[in-house]
Amino acid sequence: MTQSPVVPPNPSPWAHQWRLREDTIYLNHGSFGPPPEPVRQARAAWQEQLDRQPMDFLVRRLEPAWHEARMQLARFVGTSEDNLVFVPNATAAMNIVAASFPLASGDEVLLTDHEYGAVRRIWERAARPVGAAVRIVALPRPMETVEQVVDAIFSAVSPQTRMLVVSHITSPTAVILPVRAICQEARRRGVAVCIDGPHALAQVDVRLDDLDCDFYAASCHKWLSAPFGSGFFYAHPRRQSDVNAVQLSWGVPPPREPSAWWEEFYWSGTVDPSPYLAIPAAIEFFAQVGLDEFRRYTHALAQYARRRLIDLTGLTPLVPDDPQWYGSMAHVPLPPGDAASLQKTLWEQHKIEAPVVSWNGARYIRVSCHLYNNADHIDRLIEALGVELARE
Numbered sequence: 001m002t003q004s005p006v007v008p009p010n011p012s013p014w015a016h017q018w019r020l021r022e023d024t025i026y027l028n029h030g031s032f033g034p035p036p037e038p039v040r041q042a043r044a045a046w047q048e049q050l051d052r053q054p055m056d057f058l059v060r061r062l063e064p065a066w067h068e069a070r071m072q073l074a075r076f077v078g079t080s081e082d083n084l085v086f087v088p089n090a091t092a093a094m095n096i097v098a099a100s101f102p103l104a105s106g107d108e109v110l111l112t113d114h115e116y117g118a119v120r121r122i123w124e125r126a127a128r129p130v131g132a133a134v135r136i137v138a139l140p141r142p143m144e145t146v147e148q149v150v151d152a153i154f155s156a157v158s159p160q161t162r163m164l165v166v167s168h169i170t171s172p173t174a175v176i177l178p179v180r181a182i183c184q185e186a187r188r189r190g191v192a193v194c195i196d197g198p199h200a201l202a203q204v205d206v207r208l209d210d211l212d213c214d215f216y217a218a219s220c221h222k223w224l225s226a227p228f229g230s231g232f233f234y235a236h237p238r239r240q241s242d243v244n245a246v247q248l249s250w251g252v253p254p255p256r257e258p259s260a261w262w263e264e265f266y267w268s269g270t271v272d273p274s275p276y277l278a279i280p281a282a283i284e285f286f287a288q289v290g291l292d293e294f295r296r297y298t299h300a301l302a303q304y305a306r307r308r309l310i311d312l313t314g315l316t317p318l319v320p321d322d323p324q325w326y327g328s329m330a331h332v333p334l335p336p337g338d339a340a341s342l343q344k345t346l347w348e349q350h351k352i353e354a355p356v357v358s359w360n361g362a363r364y365i366r367v368s369c370h371l372y373n374n375a376d377h378i379d380r381l382i383e384a385l386g387v388e389l390a391r392e
């Protein structure tokens, strides 16, 4: 299938803010998103304060800085700071939901077949001991309309379904799911929804109050490019009284006692809190770039990658060529073959980092496009894939 050519964007003027290794073509911001210089510097400045006088920093200065960072993040994701807490990653957030959510024998937790594998494991561990079940609903292939996706999900909801776990943007397939419509229908039916959102921050608008989900799990160290080890957990006010801290500590410094739900999460044991405190620097960085400009650039590059991959393979992606369905990641099927070995070869022979995934019996490549990526990176990927696919 040959389509009309897509003109790639000129390299972004923000690319120099990243100091990636020069031997690497890094097309995997979606798995692990390196921070730009201003974020690295902000983190280093917080670490400096911690390392030079830990007592003064942890006992006296941390609390106001933590509140300020949380307030800025809350503003960025459209909710009140009292609805969210910092956690190291989306995985930690999902574990909190699974450990807190009341499940009983016969209850069902419904996940789509595009969910992250570890998320499925988390819910299986929560369900098994109480006699609840995890069910998987297959989404339509290809996906073409919001109604089609919502109908597929809710045709699998039964009177036993207590919880629906849905990615905002899926990991193995890079699809932007219609979470707003899904949450609306779930509310109508009285089913709780946990959105797994680590890919969403910066790629798409996240407005938590408007979304009206019950829980939201996110990592800030993907597209938002905050330091590694920064994420958040959101609980809607209607759910906060159910939430338990998985890792119990003081919550708030004694002799105070935690009273609000989020106070159990302020102090969960000693950690380096610099990743959380540097989140505002990442938000500020994106304010300077402009979120619209970030999305325009990265989507244009992802669209270029997608078109070139389709031209190479002749295969059809899971979603239409529309920013409603994909943002900064191109996702295209590859001919059948060993996914792990192709990913290894791309790195070892071509110094390209891009995940090749085996999903539902087929092989796909996911190409992340951030501000430091450019058309030359995509052209080199296409050239390398041309060589390796011909060899298989």
Ligand SMILES: Cc1ncc(COP(=O)(O)O)c(C=O)c1O
Residues within 6 Å of the ligand: 030, 031, 089, 090, 091, 092, 115, 116, 119, 167, 169, 170, 171, 196, 197, 198, 199, 219
């Ligand atoms: C959809 C999805 N959920 C959860 C995770 C886990 O994120 P983290 O490792 O930051 O906890 C990932 C990581 O890639 C993901 O893609």
